Amino acid sequence: MTYYYAFHSGSNTVDFDCSRGYGVSAKSADKLSQVNIGDFVFVIQNVHQRIGYQLCGLYRIEEITDVGSNYKYPHRVALSDVSKLAEFIPLNRHALSQELPEAGKEGRWDRFMNHFARQGRSFQKPLDESVVALLMAQLKSTHEASEDIPTPEEIEFNDRVAKALKQTQSERLDRLKKAPVHPLKKQVTVWRYDRNPDVVAEVLARAGNSCESCRKTAPFKRTRDGSYYLEVHHIIPLSEKGEDSVQNAIALCPNCHRQEHFGPVRIDKNWRPDKH
Ligand SMILES: [Zn+2]
Ligand SMILES: [Zn+2]
Incomplete structure (x- = not known):
């Protein structure tokens, strides 16, 4: 790189x-x-x-x-x-x-x-x-950066996946035959937004055991402490000047969270917890 x-x-x-x-x-x-x-x-x-x-x-x-x-x-x-x-x-x-x-x-x-x-x-x-x-x-x-900025490594990796998908299966299989099955470890540079843990805790407490979008129960409990597994997402992204606040955050199941980032957005920008 x-x-x-x-x-x-x-x-x-x-x-x-x-x-x-x-x-x-x-x-x-x-x-x-x-x-x-x-x-x-x-x-x-x-x-x-x-x-x-x-x-x-x-x-x-x-x-x-x-x-x-x-x-x-x-x-x-x-x-x-x-x-x-x-x-x-x-x-x-x-x-x-x-x-x-x-x-x-x-x-x-x-x-x-x-x-x-x-x-x-x-x-x-x-x-x-x-x-x-x-x-x-x-x-x-900077505190302005988004929680979900892909790293340069991820961007490059996703590009290579897209490129491989455009090739024929036999091209991929040829390469796979020669590829090492135990990949090398490499050090990568990651930067993360410095989020407020109280916002995450408060939103998780608010959500209880279910996703605040689809309302389904969290898919599993954490082995660490038995808490329901949900992810806290910013409705207006921090990179668009969204606040790192309880009002701008929603607890989502992993499916709903992925959809917000990679599929059609479902959550209204005006969604507020007190309306639900
Ligand atoms: Zn959900
Ligand atoms: Zn998110």
């Missing part, structure tokens, strides 16, 4: 907008030759003097297209939003400079500037693991 960095500099007058992708000049085109669809990129901007540097988010590279030499940035990198931040995260340049590894000649600029404040560094080379960890920690520190 490869992570890059891209800079949205102060020469831009507006905030970075993931839906428009990231433009690369003809001069820097060779940098893109190493970048693959499915790689990830952290975008950092410096557009507002008052705020300074901001982490715009983590994005997945979906496509790299050539829009023609008439444009200032003829190469466009299409992106999808992985971190789904509700707001960009202000970066503490001086604090991060203390933590970042060395990057080139020091002296004129601090480490933060050397790493993140140069347009020329965009997509220049894959980020070191320590830099990725540092930026991930910034994402993790």
